[in-house]
Amino acid sequence: MQVQLKPGVRLTVVPVSQFKNTQISVHFLEKATQEQTSYRSLLANILETSSQKFPNQRLVSEELSNLYGAGFGTSIMRKQQIHDVTFSLAIANDHYLNTQGALLTQGLAFLKEMIFKPLLDQQQFDSATFKRQQANLVTYIQALADDKQTYAALKLQQLYFDQNEVQKIPAFGEADTIAQIKNRDLLAYYQQMLATDAVEIFVVGQVTLAEVQAQLSHWPLAARAIEKIDIKKVQHDQRVMRVQTETQPVVQAKLNLAYDFPTDFRNAAYYAGITFNALFGGSPLSKLFLNVREKASLAYYASSNIDVFNGLMVVQTGINTADKARVLKIIEQQLTDIERGEFTDENVAQIKAGLVSNYIASLDTERTYTARALTNNLVKSAVTADQWINAIQKVTREEIMAVAKKVRLQAVYFLSAEGEENA
Structure with a gap:
């Protein structure tokens, strides 16, 4: 079941009863550029670890524990030129806990907090959080060179997509670019992402479209005029091996x-x-x-x-x-x-x-x-x-x-x- 909440914002509910959890995911989609890929990777790391209400990872973990051990995380992926920043939450199904919809409400409120209320300081992301996540991500990417199977896979990707500046880099970006990102620039890009990306929201579980739609109507997602986001037919041009x-x-x-x-x-x-x-x-x-x-x-x-x-x-x-x-x-x-x-x-x-x-x-x-x-x-x-x-x-x-x-x-x-x- 699908409904367009706003132009460029779509909700899909998949009502299934065989699972004890409800899976909620919010996808921000855009046609990425080489630089923006790195911005989006760093954003996903920062937004996963803190918010205004939960300013550190310990408080985030405590809230997830209060939600009956809910699982939360951000991830990034790419399908062709489409780059996807995803916020995912798995919560226990209200029907098994007899909480009469309260847990779904609390879970959606938690997601709203983590997506739309980042921890800020002086018109930029909290400095300590920004520096820590930037350093962690750079270190992680640089360390991939020690895993030779992964290293070879990334080198082949670069070789095959030599003429495509987006596809030749990994979906998590490049260490050198990430190291150069400025805090205020990242906040400006985050605000742009919220305002202009296509948004796909999925809820899988023993839920109804009406109850989810009613709660998402309060989310600060404005209508957006977006370029068509879809998968294109692959064109195999003649190339030299x-x-x-x-x-x-x-x-x-x-x-x-x-x-x-x-x-x-x-x-x-x-x-x-x-x-x-x-x-x-x-x-x-x-x-x-x-x-x-x-x-x-x-x-x-x-x-x-x-x-x-x-x-x-x-x-x-x-x-x-x-x-x-x-x-x-x-x-x-x-x-x-x-x-x-x-x-x-x-x-x-x-x-x-x-x-x-x-x-x-x-x-x-x-x-x-x-x-x-x-x-x-x-x-x-x-x-x-x-x-x-x-x-x-x-x-x-x-x-x-x-x-x-x-x-x-x-x-x-x-x-x-x-x-x-x-x-």
Whole structure:
């Protein structure tokens, strides 16, 4: 059930009775720029930890305890160019506590406080809070370089999206930019975000649209004239393949590959693309896992995953530096085998069974309902669980082969052990 509270502000209520919690999430959406991505990341950290009524994390935690152990947090994500700052609250369902709607009211009041009443001092964020969260976020991002699997993934992202200034940086921004943000500038941006971002509010649980709408009518969200926020069809332009090798004192080399992938979200090849990925490298029954890791013993790990919003497939492997050429060859062979139909119907049936099982299991959380509802709004279509499962079951081997033929390697990032540059 949906209603537009104000122009640019939409409420979606998903009334389900199987959960003991009610999940509330408030999403601020905009078409991000490179600089604003870092601003939004720092904002999310600051707004999670304090407010005027709860000026420190201890008092925030105490209030959550008063709300029967509610869970609260902020998060950031990006779908294509759309950057999402989310405030989430999970509270116990009033029906199980016999509180007659009081807990939902208190929870929404807490969210309103955390979003709209930040801790301020002299027309800027509280100085101590700002400095602490800025330093923490910079330290966190810089520390990611020590996790070589994450480091390699971010370097491949930068390489693949070389011509896209937003997509080539992570959704949490850049340490150098965050370190340079001024307190007053961040407050000005926060006020801009509240006034101009598209707002999507989701409530999942044993609630009604009327009771939620009545309480949100008191929130200070004005009408906003916004540019259309939705997911666009991916355009795969012809590009030169990019290759980068970097040497560091690592024990385990990282070989990551990025491919143009021929599916957008819910286009004609969407379900075949999901099935192809699970067969190629996205499951324990995949060709990469069985043939690269298990049979050939050429990788500590080898897997693939797809980003259907950007039409991208990524292969990640951890290998010995000297095995690079062999691993590249065997990965290419797995793709060729699928193109030629060299896989059994039994294998596909097992792959589909795994996909359906994982999908059904994912429906056991309130957060999944929220994520699906947001995606439905952004792509302007809705798919029920039964429709999704039926579509997976109907995928043919010919459709899987057709996807494989359109997969195109576009970027290779290799993090090599020092002294092995030419491996």
